[in-house]
Amino acid sequence: MMNFEIDKREFLRALGLVQSVAGRKTTLPILSHMLLEWEENSLYLTGTDLETGIREEIVAKIHQKGNASVSAKKLYEIVRELPEETIHIKKKDNQWITLQCGKSVFNLAGLDPEEFPSFPTYQEENFSTVSTRLIREMIEKTSFAASNEESRYHLNGILLAQIKQGGKETLRMVATDGHRLSLLDRENQKIRGIDEKGMIIPKKGVLEVKKIIGDRDGEEEMGIYFNTTHGFFKMGKSLTAIRLIDGEFPEYEQVIPKGNDQKIVMLKERIVSSLKRVSTMASERVEGVKFSIKKNSVEMSSTHQDFGDAQEEVEVVYEGIPLQVGFNARYLIEALNVIDTEEVLMELKDEGSPGILRPSSSTPGLSNQICIIMPMRL
Amino acid sequence: MMNFEIDKREFLRALGLVQSVAGRKTTLPILSHMLLEWEENSLYLTGTDLETGIREEIVAKIHQKGNASVSAKKLYEIVRELPEETIHIKKKDNQWITLQCGKSVFNLAGLDPEEFPSFPTYQEENFSTVSTRLIREMIEKTSFAASNEESRYHLNGILLAQIKQGGKETLRMVATDGHRLSLLDRENQKIRGIDEKGMIIPKKGVLEVKKIIGDRDGEEEMGIYFNTTHGFFKMGKSLTAIRLIDGEFPEYEQVIPKGNDQKIVMLKERIVSSLKRVSTMASERVEGVKFSIKKNSVEMSSTHQDFGDAQEEVEVVYEGIPLQVGFNARYLIEALNVIDTEEVLMELKDEGSPGILRPSSSTPGLSNQICIIMPMRL
Numbered sequence: 001m002m003n004f005e006i007d008k009r010e011f012l013r014a015l016g017l018v019q020s021v022a023g024r025k026t027t028l029p030i031l032s033h034m035l036l037e038w039e040e041n042s043l044y045l046t047g048t049d050l051e052t053g054i055r056e057e058i059v060a061k062i063h064q065k066g067n068a069s070v071s072a073k074k075l076y077e078i079v080r081e082l083p084e085e086t087i088h089i090k091k092k093d094n095q096w097i098t099l100q101c102g103k104s105v106f107n108l109a110g111l112d113p114e115e116f117p118s119f120p121t122y123q124e125e126n127f128s129t130v131s132t133r134l135i136r137e138m139i140e141k142t143s144f145a146a147s148n149e150e151s152r153y154h155l156n157g158i159l160l161a162q163i164k165q166g167g168k169e170t171l172r173m174v175a176t177d178g179h180r181l182s183l184l185d186r187e188n189q190k191i192r193g194i195d196e197k198g199m200i201i202p203k204k205g206v207l208e209v210k211k212i213i214g215d216r217d218g219e220e221e222m223g224i225y226f227n228t229t230h231g232f233f234k235m236g237k238s239l240t241a242i243r244l245i246d247g248e249f250p251e252y253e254q255v256i257p258k259g260n261d262q263k264i265v266m267l268k269e270r271i272v273s274s275l276k277r278v279s280t281m282a283s284e285r286v287e288g289v290k291f292s293i294k295k296n297s298v299e300m301s302s303t304h305q306d307f308g309d310a311q312e313e314v315e316v317v318y319e320g321i322p323l324q325v326g327f328n329a330r331y332l333i334e335a336l337n338v339i340d341t342e343e344v345l346m347e348l349k350d351e352g353s354p355g356i357l358r359p360s361s362s363t364p365g366l367s368n369q370i371c372i373i374m375p376m377r378l
Numbered sequence: 379m380m381n382f383e384i385d386k387r388e389f390l391r392a393l394g395l396v397q398s399v400a401g402r403k404t405t406l407p408i409l410s411h412m413l414l415e416w417e418e419n420s421l422y423l424t425g426t427d428l429e430t431g432i433r434e435e436i437v438a439k440i441h442q443k444g445n446a447s448v449s450a451k452k453l454y455e456i457v458r459e460l461p462e463e464t465i466h467i468k469k470k471d472n473q474w475i476t477l478q479c480g481k482s483v484f485n486l487a488g489l490d491p492e493e494f495p496s497f498p499t500y501q502e503e504n505f506s507t508v509s510t511r512l513i514r515e516m517i518e519k520t521s522f523a524a525s526n527e528e529s530r531y532h533l534n535g536i537l538l539a540q541i542k543q544g545g546k547e548t549l550r551m552v553a554t555d556g557h558r559l560s561l562l563d564r565e566n567q568k569i570r571g572i573d574e575k576g577m578i579i580p581k582k583g584v585l586e587v588k589k590i591i592g593d594r595d596g597e598e599e600m601g602i603y604f605n606t607t608h609g610f611f612k613m614g615k616s617l618t619a620i621r622l623i624d625g626e627f628p629e630y631e632q633v634i635p636k637g638n639d640q641k642i643v644m645l646k647e648r649i650v651s652s653l654k655r656v657s658t659m660a661s662e663r664v665e666g667v668k669f670s671i672k673k674n675s676v677e678m679s680s681t682h683q684d685f686g687d688a689q690e691e692v693e694v695v696y697e698g699i700p701l702q703v704g705f706n707a708r709y710l711i712e713a714l715n716v717i718d719t720e721e722v723l724m725e726l727k728d729e730g731s732p733g734i735l736r737p738s739s740s741t742p743g744l745s746n747q748i749c750i751i752m753p754m755r756l
Contacts, residue, residue, distance in 0.1 A: 074658065074685045081655040096686065104655050104690040277459040277482050280452065307452045308474065312482040 127223030161198030193226030205242030400450035505601030539576030571604030583620030
């Protein structure tokens with residue numbers, strides 16, 4: 001007698017999302033597992049790396065309530081190869097499960113599901129509703145600037161804060177790795193649990209949320225809620241809980257340079273393609289490109305100790321003083337890629353000061369997107 | 379004054395092919411370079427890893443004859459980013475070249491082109507003509523069975539031999555890694571330089587030929603010619619020279635089992651998908667799946683020491699004695715994937731003997747394709 005039946009296609013989709021967090025940490029065997037819980041008309045799948053937890057609910061035909069814990073990777077591999085038929089699952093006495101589909105029978109080793117880490121608790125009624133498109137845009141335009149280095153834990157996160165700007169409730173995301181910073185403001189009604197100081201969400205978890213949004217392009221709204229330890233993101237029947245980073249986010253407002261009054265207006269696509277060319281001759285380690293700026297012209301140049309050198313001149317709109325400043329080409333390209341306008345404004349002060357990139361159409365003073373890049377000596 | 383002008387798109391295509399062999403060996407700096415030679419109306423690009431050499435000819439507008447040697451990777455990276463315009467190149471006095479395109483100028487470090495390894499010599503008139511489709515098919519259906527282990531140098535090659543079969547000139551390719559063997563015969567007129575004993579071509583070079591054929595799907599014929607040290611493959615204006623392996627190919631005809639009279643007819647797609655499922659529970663190291671064969675049925679099963687077990691029964695046509703035999707699942711799947719017929723014939727003898735796979739429609743005795751797989755104890 002089987003415990004429940006489930007459609008292969010739906011099962012596989014949910015397994016794909018949940019297995020991506022399972023098995024990242026190998027400190028405990030159970031973390032490579034997935035928790036299956038079935039009752040009433042639903043199967044719940046849960047995976048966690050103790051930082052990000054994902055729970056998916058799928059419609060299932062339940063004959064007898066129960067739960068199990070099996071290898072997430074193995075279950076995913078098996079279901080991926082199954083024909084598009086109904087899958088029958090039975091829990092055995094030794095914690096194992098039997099999975100049967102068509103003429104295939106699998107016995108999967110299990111662990112005691114009681115050992116599986118408990119999912120962070122939350123109150124259903126606390127969720128605020130927000131546009132999935134908005135959240136995805138904010139993640140895409142900031143997360144690239146967060147650090148990937150495990151050792152710089154406080155810079156691995158993305159700040160999400162709720163501020164008032166021009167009297168309007170505004171959601172703000174900020175990320176920085178110490179060499180560059182990306183900040184985006186978007187008008188949005190207040191989300192419960194977030195204040196002006198903000199919460200720091202780990203980059204990995206944020207990218208997981210982006211992946212789940214991408215997978216559910218039909219959903220136009222999602223639920224978000226924060227308590228003091230976790231952020232919760234609900235899309236359809238998918239729930240992601242991310243443990244917040246307990247630390248101080250850098251004082252980013254002090255980093256934003258004031259008095260960068262040398263303003264260059266440039267065509268984004270043209271600058272990006274020139275940077276890609278000139279940076280082929282930048283050294284692999286520092287990736288530096290030198291900007292020599294004069295009236296209505298930017299000359300970019302680079303030199304590689306083994307391979308040679310490159311230079312290219314681009315027309316821009318610039319009326320300021322002649323300036324020379326070096327930047328990391330990749331940081332510039334990544335920042336330019338998240339600015340949507342055809343024209344981009346670059347604001348400089350001198351060769352030793354950070355540069356600002358922003359959409360050229362942004363309202364002065366009330367900037368809703370800025371990228372800051374530290375200069376480098378070349 | 380520039381030395382020559384060339385179209386970006388054509389240059390990039392040729393660079394892509396040539397740079398794939400350059401830089402594989404890092405023993406000599408010049409091997410990471412590409413040789414450029416320009417005269418009359420052509421630019422010749424040459425790259426080599428001392429085993430496989432590729433030379434491409436492209437139409438160019440030459441102002442002054444010359445040659446140069448520059449980093450293959452760097453030149454490819456630069457040209458890839460250039461706009462679709464004419465590229466102007468000038469050789470400088472210090473072996474460097476200046477490359478100019480649109481508003482970009484690059485100076486690339488060069489080495490003395492005289493140091494570049496010379497391309498193996500060949501006689502234009504010695505080439506035999508053969509169908510590119512035939513050569514690609516033969517490479518695809520045999521090369522997977524050659525060894526990738528550098529230490530087993532004599533098994534890294536693919537044998538190409540010219541035999542007579544039923545009175546007809548036949549081209550034969552054979553590859554084996556000691557655990558499995560794939561042999562394919564195709565009727566074809568005699569190719570100059572190949573005899574019954576055959577030549578051993580390194581797998582890497584053969585795959586390079588396949589790549590160049592793939593890139594030139596329009597070309598229906600290619601030239602092939604062998605001397606005692608090299609094989610030459612000419613497609614359009616692309617020439618590949620491969621240094622042959624100087625060694626003894628295994629006596630493959632002795633490996634082909636005689637008296638495998640337990641014959642199973644099975645549907646290829648069904649067996650492949652069952653194998654993919656059942657092998658999810660095979661151990662990662664040996665990848666073994668057990669076949670339990672009885673009248674009109676094959677049951678496949680596997681056991682993994684950590685994850686559990688799997689079994690599946692498939693209907694086949696079989697009238698022989700009950701048999702149990704173990705095989706490496708991946709070897710079986712790779713062999714089945716190169717058999718084009720819907721039905722496949724598996725020929726077995728007993729649990730300790732190699733199995734044969736072949737298209738079920740092949741003429742008995744005059745087999746034109748066979749795959750042999752060693753059994754394993756499970």
